[in-house]
Amino acid sequence: MSDMAEHIVKSFEQELVRLRTQITDMGGMVERQVALACDAVLERDSDAAAQAVEADPKVDALEREVEQFVIRLLALRQPMAQDLRHIVAALKISGELERVGDYAKNVAKRSIVLDQFSMPYPLTGLAHMSQLVQQNLKSIIDALGENDADRAMEVWRSDEAVDAIYNALFRELITYMMEDPRNITPCAHLLFIAKNLERIGDHATNIAEMVYYAVKGEPIPEVRPKGDSSAYAVVRSPRE
Amino acid sequence: MSDMAEHIVKSFEQELVRLRTQITDMGGMVERQVALACDAVLERDSDAAAQAVEADPKVDALEREVEQFVIRLLALRQPMAQDLRHIVAALKISGELERVGDYAKNVAKRSIVLDQFSMPYPLTGLAHMSQLVQQNLKSIIDALGENDADRAMEVWRSDEAVDAIYNALFRELITYMMEDPRNITPCAHLLFIAKNLERIGDHATNIAEMVYYAVKGEPIPEVRPKGDSSAYAVVRSPRE
Numbered sequence: 345m346s347d348m349a350e351h352i353v354k355s356f357e358q359e360l361v362r363l364r365t366q367i368t369d370m371g372g373m374v375e376r377q378v379a380l381a382c383d384a385v386l387e388r389d390s391d392a393a394a395q396a397v398e399a400d401p402k403v404d405a406l407e408r409e410v411e412q413f414v415i416r417l418l419a420l421r422q423p424m425a426q427d428l429r430h431i432v433a434a435l436k437i438s439g440e441l442e443r444v445g446d447y448a449k450n451v452a453k454r455s456i457v458l459d460q461f462s463m464p465y466p467l468t469g470l471a472h473m474s475q476l477v478q479q480n481l482k483s484i485i486d487a488l489g490e491n492d493a494d495r496a497m498e499v500w501r502s503d504e505a506v507d508a509i510y511n512a513l514f515r516e517l518i519t520y521m522m523e524d525p526r527n528i529t530p531c532a533h534l535l536f537i538a539k540n541l542e543r544i545g546d547h548a549t550n551i552a553e554m555v556y557y558a559v560k561g562e563p564i565p566e567v568r569p570k571g572d573s574s575a576y577a578v579v580r581s582p583r584e
Numbered sequence: 585m586s587d588m589a590e591h592i593v594k595s596f597e598q599e600l601v602r603l604r605t606q607i608t609d610m611g612g613m614v615e616r617q618v619a620l621a622c623d624a625v626l627e628r629d630s631d632a633a634a635q636a637v638e639a640d641p642k643v644d645a646l647e648r649e650v651e652q653f654v655i656r657l658l659a660l661r662q663p664m665a666q667d668l669r670h671i672v673a674a675l676k677i678s679g680e681l682e683r684v685g686d687y688a689k690n691v692a693k694r695s696i697v698l699d700q701f702s703m704p705y706p707l708t709g710l711a712h713m714s715q716l717v718q719q720n721l722k723s724i725i726d727a728l729g730e731n732d733a734d735r736a737m738e739v740w741r742s743d744e745a746v747d748a749i750y751n752a753l754f755r756e757l758i759t760y761m762m763e764d765p766r767n768i769t770p771c772a773h774l775l776f777i778a779k780n781l782e783r784i785g786d787h788a789t790n791i792a793e794m795v796y797y798a799v800k801g802e803p804i805p806e807v808r809p810k811g812d813s814s815a816y817a818v819v820r821s822p823r824e
Contacts (some may be wrong), residue, residue, distance in 0.1 A: 414672070419663075428658060432658075447614060470817055518768060536815075
């Protein structure tokens, strides 16, 4: 290989490393945003809520940065095969992370409403759900940084547990609403908060599929388990 | 230009046309899916619900097809500048459309639960919202097919009206819940249905931004209006 050719290859490799760093940095920022949003709800921490909302424009800016860099890489480097797969995956993953950030922002906003209500019941289910979702998000960002398809597969599998908690929580919140109309507004926001966390879990699962595909060159060889069955949930009021 | 070079250019142009057709076909399919889901809720049409749910794997398959085709185009054609922008936009738009399909499926599923409840109030607000959202979705798919940045801008602007109806609907549904606990389960599903429609409107707005950028080479020169203010909504029960 000529010195020139070697130089071009080397700097392309550096660019790919830079792209991966951009994505894992974005992942780290989103991870913190989700942690802040969960603290805002569970610890009634309004500073955390404000920080989670303020982080959002930075996450959006990072997504645009990734897209610009991807377009430049595609135009100037004309990558093939596995490199191309990784670059397209990076673009798609940045879109997933941006949405996770949106959900975190929405959770944080709703926590501000919750602060105006007394909470007559423990948020145990929600705390458990937020723990699992944060764990999955962290794992998938690590898997992404290390090109670890096995770890991606683990995250993919553990989303079923998140869905199970969400479905139980849906019924629980509806029951609280039926017990006392004063619970309706806070529980409606808690329903959306739980749904947002469930969606964050789904996005972690989407990223798991993308990481697996980028590394292996083929999709995960299993059918995705059914998620949110709460869409079919019927909870009857005792008055009926 | 040599015959050979002309042939290559011509077939690349044909491929770009094919890519746009794939995306507008996908858009048409998603449009029908949303219409079916809205009929399922508003007309209590369970056949429409089933069709909307069944359409979803086809929409997902189309997204994968677009991605495969985009990767092939990037690898074999090494497109530059505007072509590259259009190809990357197509990839991102197919992701947006896939999500619109997901929301339509979720609306259709929830309509099946609603059928088990009597509806003591008219769904006027929801009907109005579904009309607006469907109109915006149709407009943006037309704008996409015609590379019409002005029309994309119109769709982008009209999302504010969708958000306004959604915010009013949120309060209305919470009030119904407070009036009678038997309303709680159906209204919880209606809250999510309304939220899903609001999200479909957001995705139409995202696509509008992508179409504008692909055509003009620069982002829409205005700040996106604030959307869902219902995250901050406090509705008090008369008992308080």
